Amino acid sequence: MPHLRTCNLCEALCGIEVERDGDRVGAIRGDVHDPLSQGYICPKATALGDLHHDPDRLRTPLLREGATHRAIGWDEALDLAARRLLEIRGAHGRKGVAMYLGNPTIHNLGATLGSQVLGMVLGSHNRYSATSVDQLPKMLASYLMYGHQLLMSVPDVDRCDLFVMLGANPLVSNGSIMSAPGMKRRLDAIKARGGRVVVFDPRRTETARVAMEHHFVRPGTDALVLLSMLHVVFAENLVRLGRFAGYVTELDDLRHAAAGFPPEDTADVTGVPAAVVRGLARDVATAGRAAVYGRVGVSIQEFGGLANWLVEALNVVTGHFDEAGGMMFTTPAVDLVQLGTWVGQKGSFGRIQSRVRGAPGFSGELPVACLAEEISTPGEGQVRALVTLAGNPVLSTPDGRALDRALASLDFMVSIDPYLNETTRHAHLILPPVMPLEREHYDVALHAFAVRNTARWSDAMFARGDDQRDDWEILTGLSRRMLRKGDGLDGLRDKAAALAQRVVTPRRAIDALMRIGPHGYRKGLRDGLTLDKVIASKHGVDLGALEPTMPERLHTRDGRLHLAPKELVADLERLRARMVRWANEPAGALVLTGRRELRSNNSWCHNSLRLVKGPARCTLRMHPDDAAPRGIVAGDRVRIASRAGEVTAPVELSDEMMRGVVSLPHGWGHDRPGVRLSVASAHAGVSVNDVTDAQVIDALCGTASLTGVAVEVTRAEAVVAADAAE
Numbered sequence: 001m002p003h004l005r006t007c008n009l010c011e012a013l014c015g016i017e018v019e020r021d022g023d024r025v026g027a028i029r030g031d032v033h034d035p036l037s038q039g040y041i042c043p044k045a046t047a048l049g050d051l052h053h054d055p056d057r058l059r060t061p062l063l064r065e066g067a068t069h070r071a072i073g074w075d076e077a078l079d080l081a082a083r084r085l086l087e088i089r090g091a092h093g094r095k096g097v098a099m100y101l102g103n104p105t106i107h108n109l110g111a112t113l114g115s116q117v118l119g120m121v122l123g124s125h126n127r128y129s130a131t132s133v134d135q136l137p138k139m140l141a142s143y144l145m146y147g148h149q150l151l152m153s154v155p156d157v158d159r160c161d162l163f164v165m166l167g168a169n170p171l172v173s174n175g176s177i178m179s180a181p182g183m184k185r186r187l188d189a190i191k192a193r194g195g196r197v198v199v200f201d202p203r204r205t206e207t208a209r210v211a212m213e214h215h216f217v218r219p220g221t222d223a224l225v226l227l228s229m230l231h232v233v234f235a236e237n238l239v240r241l242g243r244f245a246g247y248v249t250e251l252d253d254l255r256h257a258a259a260g261f262p263p264e265d266t267a268d269v270t271g272v273p274a275a276v277v278r279g280l281a282r283d284v285a286t287a288g289r290a291a292v293y294g295r296v297g298v299s300i301q302e303f304g305g306l307a308n309w310l311v312e313a314l315n316v317v318t319g320h321f322d323e324a325g326g327m328m329f330t331t332p333a334v335d336l337v338q339l340g341t342w343v344g345q346k347g348s349f350g351r352i353q354s355r356v357r358g359a360p361g362f363s364g365e366l367p368v369a370c371l372a373e374e375i376s377t378p379g380e381g382q383v384r385a386l387v388t389l390a391g392n393p394v395l396s397t398p399d400g401r402a403l404d405r406a407l408a409s410l411d412f413m414v415s416i417d418p419y420l421n422e423t424t425r426h427a428h429l430i431l432p433p434v435m436p437l438e439r440e441h442y443d444v445a446l447h448a449f450a451v452r453n454t455a456r457w458s459d460a461m462f463a464r465g466d467d468q469r470d471d472w473e474i475l476t477g478l479s480r481r482m483l484r485k486g487d488g489l490d491g492l493r494d495k496a497a498a499l500a501q502r503v504v505t506p507r508r509a510i511d512a513l514m515r516i517g518p519h520g521y522r523k524g525l526r527d528g529l530t531l532d533k534v535i536a537s538k539h540g541v542d543l544g545a546l547e548p549t550m551p552e553r554l555h556t557r558d559g560r561l562h563l564a565p566k567e568l569v570a571d572l573e574r575l576r577a578r579m580v581r582w583a584n585e586p587a588g589a590l591v592l593t594g595r596r597e598l599r600s601n602n603s604w605c606h607n608s609l610r611l612v613k614g615p616a617r618c619t620l621r622m623h624p625d626d627a628a629p630r631g632i633v634a635g636d637r638v639r640i641a642s643r644a645g646e647v648t649a650p651v652e653l654s655d656e657m658m659r660g661v662v663s664l665p666h667g668w669g670h671d672r673p674g675v676r677l678s679v680a681s682a683h684a685g686v687s688v689n690d691v692t693d694a695q696v697i698d699a700l701c702g703t704a705s706l707t708g709v710a711v712e713v714t715r716a717e718a719v720v721a722a723d724a725a726e
């Protein structure tokens with residue numbers, strides 16, 4: 001009998017069957033009985049075995065002594081970490097110790113729960129995470145419009161007939177804030193039932209190629225396209241509020257905001273013809289079942305807050321909000337919205353600002369684009385110590401070289417991470433947790449953003465070694481030590497805490513949350529969902545299609561759905577000013593966007609040979625018409641330079657790129673000294689974040705603008721034959 005579990009390498013939640021070959025991982029297949037993924041897996045799933053057996057992974061704590069590392073025991077390591085963090089907090093105050101949570105935290109139950117505990121113990125405003133290089137603008141729109149940062153809408157892709165995507169490539173990602181494994185099957189099904197799939201993207205992506213329509217859009221201008229669509233909806237009296245008519249507020253403000261952006265006025269800047277915008281606006285407004293969905297491309301840009309607001313608003317005013325086939329909300333077994341409400345985490349905006357440049361905080365976090373300067377700039381509140389968890393911000397956040405320098409200057413850094421990578425090489429101490437197959441798992445976050453309500457538990461496949469620790473144990477162990485008072489009672493408190501740690505486990509927490517969740521006790525003591533029932537199901541429990549949950553679930557103070565929050569309306573002036581600058585940009589100017597690929601997930605999987613072998617994938621893609629005037633031909637190495645820095649990469653010429661836009665994938669750049677990633681270093685590529693600019697953010701919410709970076713591209717040298725051979 002194979003081991004059954006959820007693959008936790010990305011948001012798609014694929015059910016997998018893992019064969020065991022003695023003490024090694026054997027074949028990995030898709031679980032055809034999984035109610036969400038139905039047998040689908042992508043090539044990355046096989047990397048779970050590579051991660052598990054990776055000779056480069058760390059198994060015991062590493063203490064850095066100059067340029068070398070020495071293995072030490074867990075008690076010594078945790079004692080040292082707690083002592084140094086307390087010393088620095090004592091000398092520099094709470095703000096002197098910062099924390100950064102990487103994206104894998106959310107894919108790991110123990111890390112998700114344990115990071116909350118450590119965050120409370122640290123009590124610092126200097127909290128950073130991958131959120132501000134990702135979905136923060138969508139959370140902001142949800143907070144301002146619906147009253148809760150986690151009320152994030154998900155396209156009901158399996159029932160919609162017109163699916164419009166902006167800045168999303170789910171054929172490669174399998175969905176993001178839309179866990180939807182097997183996306184090609186789902187898109188084909190839309191087409192088979194006579195529906196239509198439309199993609200807006202500055203690159204003809206893998207998704208665009210299977211869609212029925214693709215429209216190039218200039219990076220950063222999605223908000224203008226959406227405003228123009230809303231303009232048409234209002235001008236042609238196509239508003240349909242349906243059962244929300246009595247619940248929406250600020251409809252006239254939205255009408256007024258859109259009135260100034262007719263499609264004919266925005267087309268030259270966005271690159272999307274006015275006729276396309278007008279036609280699609282009418283089609284969305286009159287479609288029976290339609291969903292307009294924006295993802296990372298409309299978030300990590302200068303106007304991500306506006307774009308995410310307008311996506312939501314367009315769905316609401318065209319009757320595709322909280323209706324089957326439109327943008328809906330999940331009712332997962334563990335209801336994060338409910339939980340967030342109980343613990344007072346519905347969200348907050350503008351309550352804190354970063355010290356150096358006054359950038360806005362969101363929900364108790366500061367923009368990670370500010371982290372380097374918060375470390376490097378002297379003064380009260382300067383960050384002098386850092387805890388990183390499952391993150392590699394040197395590669396994943398803007399101006400990685402500046403962050404590299406800043407991290408090297410810290411008084412103390414501790415990283416909870418299984419690898420000695422581009423970020424953790426700066427850590428004085430690395431605390432390596434177990435790998436995915438050695439821990440039990442429930443995807444507490446991602447089930448909440450899936451296209452179907454399901455629940456699946458994963459047991460650990462391999463017992464961990466006596467000298468290994470789960471993220472939960474590391475985080476709570478460190479927290480416990482930081483709470484010691486040195487008053488002679490610490491021994492007793494340690495014993496009580498150790499007992500509590502055995503009683504309050506992530507597994508018990510999930511069980512309790514399921515029992516009080518929407519499928520728990522409310523369905524009756526006998527019929528309610530419990531963790532035991534989920535575990536017994538082996539392939540996962542199908543809790544059904546998404547169902548309407550609004551307006552009862554709105555969390556705004558007045559119980560209304562706010563169509564035009566004042567903070568967002570005020571930001572339109574900034575967009576207008578930028579529109580003028582876009583219109584006056586010199587002909588031939590280039591901007592850079594990122595690129596996600598099926599065999600790569602940020603920087604996580606690059607030490608798996610089976611995923612990185614073959615032709616080099618870290619290439620700059622460029623339209624031939626942009627290359628020719630620069631004397632660039634296919635295979636050349638080119639220098640990509642911005643205000644922040646420069647890198648050199650091989651070029652691929654392709655008309656999949658919009659003219660004026662070049663693309664480089666993210667997560668690469670493993671050539672920094674001192675890392676212990678033998679496969680990744682041999683396939684290093686370059687880091688796109690050595691070019692992105694930490695000073696260019698969405699001024700509204702602080703999210704880094706990683707797409708639309710102004711660059712110059714020049715021929716670096718003649719074709720290097722060795723590159724082709726590599």
Ligand code: SF4
Nearest residue numbers: 007010012014042045
């Ligand atoms: S799509 Fe994501 S969850 Fe599914 S197999 Fe691939 S990496 Fe795993």
